[in-house]
Amino acid sequence: MGQLQPADFEHTLEAALQEMGAGPQLPVVICGMAGSAQGWVEAPYVDLPASTAALAAQAVRVKTAQRPVYIIPGICQSPEIAADVIRGEETLLLGLSLLETIDGLVCLPGTHSKWARVRGQVIEAFHTAMTGEVYALLSSSSTLSHFMNHPITDLSENAAFRSAVAEALAAPEKILQALFSVRAIPLLATDAAERDMPARLSGLLIGLEIASQNPPRSSQVTLVANGHLADAYQSAFDVAGIDYHTFDAEALACAGLFEMARQIMPDVFSKPESEQI
């Protein structure tokens, strides 16, 4: 989205579809930042509580040369509760609700981690934590950068990561001090300590993110993540004593988008399968 002007989207989409061998009439349903004010066509936010039906009803049809293209709106939470916005994750959350009976907290970690309260097929509330972005900024552009040169390997059993998570859970209000320790520890300790600093910074910020939820021990969180991010959050949930089920984001996006397509274009799906595009 950041690299395209509105006029570029259709061509870019068609090129990608051609590469996939998609037929010229295949309808397209899109979620995420293509619907933002700086995207292809703005799809205004839907209010909470939000269901698949509400999002499908307010999907925006894009004027295109050939195929039908729809953009799913994001969701907003009003400033009276706590101003917040989602674009894209709503589709994953509703995809998840089709695959699993959810009644509780769902965590989608990332640059802007999303935590949502989902009941059945309705998103009731959510908020965004800037965890990944703050980590990236501090790693690359702060006075801590000098101590962040060692790659993080495996966080699932990393002692520096786990003790940092515990530290942030116990005293989240001290985060601005704890961050400085990523500089002070290597200045005062052995060279070996410096190797732990990327895992320490990650643990402090993920621990802080979890502390903000204040989830009781033994509560259940649904985690939508894969790879290193899944390892990190699973390890942090272990430290916090939180139970979790993990789902892969891609499968949920497919499920959510397909259900949106069904609801936006019921006529396409009501035809016998042999006549469907």
Next chain:
Amino acid sequence: MGQLQPADFEHTLEAALQEMGAGPQLPVVICGMAGSAQGWVEAPYVDLPASTAALAAQAVRVKTAQRPVYIIPGICQSPEIAADVIRGEETLLLGLSLLETIDGLVCLPGTHSKWARVRGQVIEAFHTAMTGEVYALLSSSSTLSHFMNHPITDLSENAAFRSAVAEALAAPEKILQALFSVRAIPLLATDAAERDMPARLSGLLIGLEIASQNPPRSSQVTLVANGHLADAYQSAFDVAGIDYHTFDAEALACAGLFEMARQIMPDVFSKPESEQI
């Protein structure tokens, strides 16, 4: 310090002294980053508790062509308590202790805010909060930057600043979410709201810094700051119900450096005043 190689310091100092009309034999006492490992000559950290006498005793004499030059060491706090380091502020703190009887918390806000516990003329403990640096990074280089274009004017009576301080004091663990609101509020509210975002971001981070101290209401903090920074912290202390006295940093640096000079070079100061350099 960041712009000089070790070999450049003497020339740069001499040029500045010449501009000031200082005599060629005038001794010089320096505090701050000139004594760091990347500075002119490293002055290793002194352990806590730290007094003027201990710092003066471990000042490092620099080999120079003409005048005596000493660098005051910084202070470190061991990793067993909470790894932390200070360079420069120790001299302000000991300057303060000469001008005022201190028994409590001293706050020196800035890029890296320092909070110290000072009793008489001894620094007992301290820590560093990365408040100013985190503010600068988020303002200039994050997804919040787009909403940070309006200049902050007066924070002493700024409602957006004060409510953000109160919010961070009440729920410091929610900071990663509160930061995102600096983006979400302008997306959802009127244009006027965007104007408040720099003050809001400042209030959230300063409120968080104060929350980490957990100072009881009506406690007394000595604030070392001037200008806009003094206005901001005074206003935040008002919101937190904390009493404060404010001192100007420059006066404290002069008092601290002069006392260090007396203790490092007692012979210079024991001469009759007419013979002093």
